[in-house]
């Protein structure tokens with residue numbers, strides 16, 4: 001069985017009634033946090049997922065609404081006296097992230113726990129029931145990155161968790177559902193970014209034999225209007241703090 005809880009269902013523009021992106025998943029006896037937007041440490045406190053509770057933190061991409069809470073979570077675990085090693089899966093340039101950590105006087109060698117920084121695209125080597133697939137979410141930056149000779153690698157990932165018969169997909173942010181069609185096909189539940197992809201793309205999810213579609217990260221006006229005109233029980237709005245099972 002897989003259980004999950006959406007800790008943050010808000011979009012990149014902060015909203016008073018929603019938290020920034022974060023999804024907790026329990027699968028195969030492991031507790032994994034996908035994304036860590038600002039305020040995630042408070043959500044972890046609220047739902048008693050602190051200290052040694054989490055096995056791994058996985059960051060889908062480096063937009064602030066998905067990673068801005070990470071420094072505070074690492075500091076919280078340090079101050080709580082965590083002792084269990086923590087696996088931190090990062091989408092790109094782990095050494096640059098460690099420089100950021102050190103910039104903020106947060107030194108992993110002084111943590112009471114071991115911090116293992118690993119590449120997201122190798123997560124299946126550590127968790128046999130999790131696979132990552134790269135998406136097109138950041139590809140629009142290509143010209144800007146080239147023009148300004150930046151080091152950004154435009155890596156953004158979606159994840160499938162579970163077995164082929166019973167699995168959950170967390171898309172994180174997407175430009176189009178098509179780019180992860182193979183990942184989504186036949187899964188039980190998809191937690192999808194309902195803001196960025198065109199409404200027709202989100203509404204095509206049942207074509208991939210998905211049973212339940214949970215809309216998160218806010219919602220585009222177009223999708224909201226289309227669902228109001230043609231209600232479909234397979235689509236539901238994310239509820240923060242609810243325990244979902246599959």
Ligand SMILES: [Zn+2]
Pocket residue numbers: 011012021063065066173217
């Ligand atoms: Zn986002």
